[in-house]
Amino acid sequence: MAQVRLVDLGKTYDGASANTIKGLDLEVADGEFLVLVGPSGCGKSTTLRMIAGLEEPTAGEIWISDRRVDGLEPRERDIAMVFQNYALYPHMTVAQNMSFGLRLAKVPKAEIRQRVETAAETLGLRDYLNRHPKALSGGQRQRVAMGRAIVREPGVFLFDEPLSNLDAQLRGQMRTEIRRLHDRLSATTVYVTHDQVEAMTLADRVVVLKDGRIEQQGSPQELYDRPATRFVAGFLGSPQMNMLSGEVRQGALDLGGGSQLALSADRAAPLEGRKLDVGIRPEAFRLAAPEVAVIHGRAEMVELLGATSLVHFVHAGQACTALLEPSEAPRAGQPLHLGLSPDRISLFDADSGRAV
Amino acid sequence: MTALRRPLALTLILLLILACFFAPFLWIVSNSFKPQLGIFSDVTPISWRTFLPLEPVLDNYRSLFERTNILRALLNTAIVSVGQVTLTLILCAMAAYALTRIKFRGSQVVFVVILLTFLLPVEAMLVPLFQVVSGLGLANSLLGVMIPWIASPFGLFLLKQAFEELPRDLEDAARIDGAGHVRTFFSIILPNVKVPLLTLGLVTFLFSWNSFLWPLVIAQNPDIQLIQVAIAQQGSPTQLPNWGETFAGATVATLPLILLFLVLQKYFTQGMAMSGIKG
Ligand SMILES: Nc1ncnc2c1ncn2[C@@H]1O[C@H](COP(=O)(O)OP(=O)(O)O)[C@@H](O)[C@H]1O
Ligand SMILES: [Mg+2]
Numbered sequence: 001m002a003q004v005r006l007v008d009l010g011k012t013y014d015g016a017s018a019n020t021i022k023g024l025d026l027e028v029a030d031g032e033f034l035v036l037v038g039p040s041g042c043g044k045s046t047t048l049r050m051i052a053g054l055e056e057p058t059a060g061e062i063w064i065s066d067r068r069v070d071g072l073e074p075r076e077r078d079i080a081m082v083f084q085n086y087a088l089y090p091h092m093t094v095a096q097n098m099s100f101g102l103r104l105a106k107v108p109k110a111e112i113r114q115r116v117e118t119a120a121e122t123l124g125l126r127d128y129l130n131r132h133p134k135a136l137s138g139g140q141r142q143r144v145a146m147g148r149a150i151v152r153e154p155g156v157f158l159f160d161e162p163l164s165n166l167d168a169q170l171r172g173q174m175r176t177e178i179r180r181l182h183d184r185l186s187a188t189t190v191y192v193t194h195d196q197v198e199a200m201t202l203a204d205r206v207v208v209l210k211d212g213r214i215e216q217q218g219s220p221q222e223l224y225d226r227p228a229t230r231f232v233a234g235f236l237g238s239p240q241m242n243m244l245s246g247e248v249r250q251g252a253l254d255l256g257g258g259s260q261l262a263l264s265a266d267r268a269a270p271l272e273g274r275k276l277d278v279g280i281r282p283e284a285f286r287l288a289a290p291e292v293a294v295i296h297g298r299a300e301m302v303e304l305l306g307a308t309s310l311v312h313f314v315h316a317g318q319a320c321t322a323l324l325e326p327s328e329a330p331r332a333g334q335p336l337h338l339g340l341s342p343d344r345i346s347l348f349d350a351d352s353g354r355a356v
Numbered sequence: 357m358t359a360l361r362r363p364l365a366l367t368l369i370l371l372l373i374l375a376c377f378f379a380p381f382l383w384i385v386s387n388s389f390k391p392q393l394g395i396f397s398d399v400t401p402i403s404w405r406t407f408l409p410l411e412p413v414l415d416n417y418r419s420l421f422e423r424t425n426i427l428r429a430l431l432n433t434a435i436v437s438v439g440q441v442t443l444t445l446i447l448c449a450m451a452a453y454a455l456t457r458i459k460f461r462g463s464q465v466v467f468v469v470i471l472l473t474f475l476l477p478v479e480a481m482l483v484p485l486f487q488v489v490s491g492l493g494l495a496n497s498l499l500g501v502m503i504p505w506i507a508s509p510f511g512l513f514l515l516k517q518a519f520e521e522l523p524r525d526l527e528d529a530a531r532i533d534g535a536g537h538v539r540t541f542f543s544i545i546l547p548n549v550k551v552p553l554l555t556l557g558l559v560t561f562l563f564s565w566n567s568f569l570w571p572l573v574i575a576q577n578p579d580i581q582l583i584q585v586a587i588a589q590q591g592s593p594t595q596l597p598n599w600g601e602t603f604a605g606a607t608v609a610t611l612p613l614i615l616l617f618l619v620l621q622k623y624f625t626q627g628m629a630m631s632g633i634k635g
Contacts, residue, residue, distance in 0.1 A: 014459075054528050075534035087525035091547040100543075101533030148533075 002065040002078060002155025002188045004028040004051060010059030011046050011212075020046050021212040024060070028156075031186040033179070037199035038209035039235070044192040047209070048158050051190060052081050065155060075105075080149035081158040085165060086141045088133040088148075094120075095129040098147045112151075119147040122181070139170045146181070157182075159191040163198065175201055196236050200224065208232050226346070230353035233279045233346055239310060242320040245350065246278040253278065253342075256316030259295050263342050271347070271356060279346035282310070285322035288339030295338040299330045311336065381610075382407050388416050388603035395599050416600035417608075420590075425578065426605060429586035432498060434612075436571075436582060437564040440502040444560045445553060448511030453541055455512070456519040457527065467516070474509040478569065486573055496577040502564065511556045518552035519545065554623040558616070565613060583609045 004027070011021040020043045028034045036044045049055040051062060053074035062070040069077045080101075088097050095116055102112045120126050123143040133141055142162060149157055162178070163171045179202050182189055193199055199206050200220040207217040208231075216228040220236075227233035233241045246255045248271040253261040255278060263271075290296070295315055303310040309329035311322045313336050322338055330336055347356050387395045389409035398405045420426055455467050485504050486495075494500030522545065530540040546553070571582040581589070587605035590598070 049528075052528075052532060054531065073534075074532045079532070081529070081532050083525045083529060085523060085525055087523065087529040089526065089529070089544055089548075100530075100535075104534040104539065148529075152533075 003030050003063075004156055004188060004190065005063040006047075006051070006060065007063070008060040009047070009050065009057050009062065011043070011050060011055065012058045019212060021050075021057075024212070024214065026207065026214065026217075028188055028190060030188055033182050033189045033191065033202060033204045035191045035193060035199040035203035035206050036209055037193055037196060037206055037235075038215075040194055042209045043212040044194070044209055045160055046212075048081075048160050048190060048192050051077075051156070052079055052158050053077050054081075075101075078155040079158055080152045080154040080156075081160065082145045082149050082162045084161040086133070086145040088141060088144055090133055093130050093132055094125060094136070094144050094147075097133065097144055098151050101148070101152050115151045115153070116147075119150045122150070122184075123147050138166050139174065142166065142174060146178070150181075150185070155188060157187050157189040157191075159189065159193075161193055161195075162191075164193070164195070171198075178202065197238065200236065206236075208235060226355070227279070228355050230277055230279065230348040233348070237281060239282050239321050239323070241346070242280045242282065242318070244278045244280065244315060244318055244320070246276045246347075248272050248274060248276065253345075253347075255295070257295075257297075259315070261294050261340060261342055261345070267342075274356075275350035276356065277348040277350050277353070279348060280320075280340065281344065282321045282323040284344035285324070285338040285340060287324060287328050288337050290337045292339060293337035294340045295336075297336045297338075299332055299334050299336045302329055302332050304329075379407070384603045385607050388600060388607045389413060390600060391415060392598065392600050395603075416598075416604035419598075420601050420604045420608070424586065424590045424601075424605075425581070426583070426586060426590075426608065428579070429581050429583045430608070432580055433565060433583040433609075436498050436501050437561050439498070440506060440564040441557045441560045443502065443506040444508050444511050445557055447506050448508055448515050448556065449546065449549075449553065450541070451507075452512050452515035452519055453545060456516050457524075457545075458537070467512075470507075470509050470512055474513075482569065482573060485570070489574055495574055496580060498575075498580055500574050501567075501571050501580075501582065504570070505560075505564070505567075508556075508560065511560065514552055514556055515549065518549040522548055551623055554620065558620055558623070561616065562613065565609075 006024050006026040009021060009024040009026075010019060012019045024047065036047060038044055046055060050057045050070070051064075053069070053072060053076075057070055060070075061068055064077055064079070074081075089100065092100065098116045098119060099112045102115065107115075116129070117126075120129055123146060125140065125143055125147060128136060128140060128144075133144065136144065142165075145162070159178070163174050166174060175198060178191075191198075191202060203220055205217060206220050206223050208215040208223065210231055216223060216232045218226075223232060224236055227236065227241075230243070234243065244255050246253050248254070248263065248268050251263060251265060251268040251272075253263050253268070253276075255261060285295075288294070297313040297315055299311050299313055301312040303312075304326055307326075308323050309326045311324055311329055313320055313322065322336075348354060349356050383406065386407050386409045387398075389412035390398070391413055394409075394411075400406075451470075455463050481504075489495060489500045489504065492500070492503075494503060526544055526548070527540055530544045535543065566584060567582070568584040568588070572585050572588075575581060575585070583605075587602060587609060590601060590605065
């Protein structure tokens with residue numbers, strides 16, 4: 001199959017004052033499902049389009065399977081791409097849409113038919129092969145777009161926000177399908193999204209991009225548990241991580257509002273006196289008796305989500321949320337006492353935003 | 357009541373407007389079936405006699421086809437019109453594609469300069485055009501009649517707009533599928549702008565079929581006269597115009613246009629609405 005390697009990749013658009021992509025180094029292993037995630041405008045599409053060959057890099061190299069491909073046409077790169085708005089050819093039927101590339105590549109007719117049929121079978125499109133895209137639902141169009149990629153049997157699949165035009169339910173469904181498809185074809189995949197849920201659920205490895213730079217990369221669990229920066233911490237996870245200002249004084253973390261959290265001596269010592277941002281996942285809180293609780297407040301609003309309850313409260317002027325069992329969650333207006341274990345918090349330097 | 361009255365008033369107004377447009381045409385057609393004397397005696401007072409040939413005669417048509425070379429002129433016009441439509445479509449589509457989709461320095465300037473030529477009236481360009489076309493050795497040729505108009509700024513504008521409305525991802529997808537510019541243009545772009553192409557084709561055909569001044573100047577040889585010129589010039593300079601024959605010629609010249617529009621009407625109005633240009 002195929003690996004992808006980006007070496008010091010850079011892109012500055014004509015007429016743009018700043019670099020869109022700055023010195024990107026990235027390797028995608030054979031068969032890996034890599035998700036590039038980041039806020040809108042951070043350069044995800046630009047990166048993907050450079051891998052595809054739709055944009056020229058202005059610096060660096062792109063390698064696919066030991067072949068340097070920057071400068072090659074997309075068709076010579078052994079890739080296929082799925083676009084956000086599907087980009088199906090409106091005047092062609094589903095079958096023609098899927099086979100266009102193969103016809104251009106002069107693949108024998110019998111083989112084209114066989115590949116299209118197999119793909120249609122896999123994607124549940126058997127009955128739609130003779131329809132035009134406008135007679136299909138959003139989900140079906142999405143499948144056709146994927147079918148068009150599959151039939152080419154590429155070494156690398158590239159997805160640019162393929163699910164963002166679908167409604168929430170369908171999005172969840174297609175997410176599972178994409179992952180299942182990947183496991184079945186075990187094709188190297190680079191998947192771009194701004195949706196952290198997609199990133200967490202789909203990826204073998206997540207790369208968080210910010211302003212054209214890699215902010216952090218790792219498995220979804222690593223990124224979730226040990227975010228390297230305040231940005232990653234805030235970007236991944238829903239509901240968002242709580243962020244409180246704190247300072248270490250005499251070996252304990254002062255969270256403001258009279259709250260103190262004891263830290264182990266070797267963790268506290270190097271941080272003594274530094275201004276910190278303290279990241280606490282909503283699920284890291286648990287109810288505690290008033291004598292042992294770290295945070296004392298009042299439940300302002302309680303959202304019942306079914307399996308869990310989301311309790312909103314204010315601590316030291318900062319809006320926070322805690323994820324609690326519905327059976328034990330207080331009602332709005334009731335006092336709230338929360339305990340917190342020191343190994344479930346993330347500490348960031350208040351100025352640089354880097355984990356400490 | 358009021359709900360009924362308003363459409364009625366509207367209908368009456370529309371009928372009136374229709375009559376204003378239709379009356380001259382009806383008058384021409386009916387007079388083409390009258391002898392010369394009848395034409396003049398029926399003009400006033402205006403009555404249904406003015407618009408209906410009570411004793412229709414075919415003399416005008418007979419002499420038109422026997423005495424003049426109208427069939428030849430029709431054929432010439434058809435060649436010029438079809439040729440002009442074909443060349444205009446090819447040239448404008450390719451230019452518009454290049455200007456919308458291929459990035460090159462100064463493409464915006466090129467586009468604006470081309471559009472500016474739209475502002476020059478034909479009359480102002482007549483003499484220089486004549487010199488250029490004669491200089492090319494194309495005077496008195498059908499190619500010479502059509503060639504100045506095939507690079508149509510209107511066509512460029514219309515198609516550029518149509519191309520811009522197509523999502524760019526379509527071309528990216530085609531490129532990934534392995535299509536180059538030429539293949540993308542013919543297999544992906546053109547099939548998705550059929551209506552604007554048809555509109556441009558129709559407008560060009562109409563323009564070409566009805567053109568008078570330029571063909572009059574550049575094609576003086578009777579063998580390559582176009583229909584509008586032929587109708588205007590059928591009498592000799594010393595004779596009084598034979599109006600019946602002129603009307604018969606005008607009727608014959610208009611028939612193909614009417615047929616064409618009846619068949620393609622749907623696309624014509626669609627395209628006009630799309631381009632935001634009134635017909
Ligand atoms: N063709 C282009 N010309 C100039 N700037 C562009 C172009 N495409 C994207 N950009 C800019 O590059 C930045 C990154 O865009 P993009 O890669 O599309 O972001 P993302 O996909 O992460 O939302 C944005 O600021 C955008 O405005
Ligand atoms: Mg994007």
